[in-house]
Amino acid sequence: MSRTVLVVESEPWLGDHYIQVLEKHGFTTKRATNAYAAIDMIDDGLPDAIILSLLLSGTGGLGLLHELQTYIDTTEIPVIVCSGVAHVSLEELAPYGVRQLLDSRSMKPDDIVAAVRSVLSS
């Protein structure tokens, strides 16, 4: 059965790109462009993994991470953060449920697939 990945990215064309790559590798995808839409989608059905941009419009990515840590059922959803923020480390984000951190300045399309597979298999 196909695994579902929720892509939370406020830049629509970047979100399109992530979704295309994931779907070509057999994943089912959902997308949200802000934290509120993401929460609504998670309420409708828990995704197997979340790909999250930290620099969301409105409430930022950290706000969504806080929200996910608030509820038992969402705490365990593995989150992959794609960020171009230079001084953010996985050690800082791990307490918020982040399992992988991808540097969007240098990542390649297949990196996102590898990251999703990695968090789903761990």
Added chain:
Amino acid sequence: MSGEGSRFKGITGAALDDSTLTMAAAGELLSPLILLRQLGLAISSDNLTEEERRLLGQRLTLTTERALRTASSLGMATATQQPLQLEPINPVTVCQEVIHELAPLFTAHGQNIVLQPRARVPLLVADRHVLQQILLSFGDNALHYGAAGYPIRITISGHGAYVRIGVRDYGPAVPIDVWQRVEERIARRAPAPIATRPTTSVISLIAARRLAELMGSAVGLIRHRDGATFYVDLRVSTQMSLL
């Protein structure tokens, strides 16, 4: 519906020096460059249809143009000796030029931008190029924050001694307190926490404010229940009254 309490409230904030705005500019350009890189990698993939390749090519072009607009706006805002050419300008014409430039980007995002001038709008005094940059920044911001399915409206209205050009979006507005915090942090050179780091468009708006100051005009924000209007107020030209 407008929030009357904030109506006509000008945006105030700390003055920005060149180096801090330049630092902000570097961050500003990061977002489109990240997108350009990913689009470039995607378009070089072997298993694309012709339509997918055409779409990616279009997005590459439009994203590059957007980044160039941002760079131009920030470059002008940081110029210490900005040579201004103040002249009487028909605001309708300038707005039409801005819409013409933004329309391809809006269309590609499934959005629309329209002009809604009042009847008999007076000429205003401005530097045409600087005014265009301000309105382009407002337009880019509206595209970033505007909700799909609602056209962005450029409005022109006379208010006594000045003309107001506004760009109205329907979506989550940039709260005034967020705007002020962003400016204060930049002025203090303090690193912003991740959660409050300004998105691309906010820095462009700060540049717009500085460009407006160069012309002796001001920009402001009106929050609505369902969006926001960013506006610039410009002096009415008295040239016609001298005839």
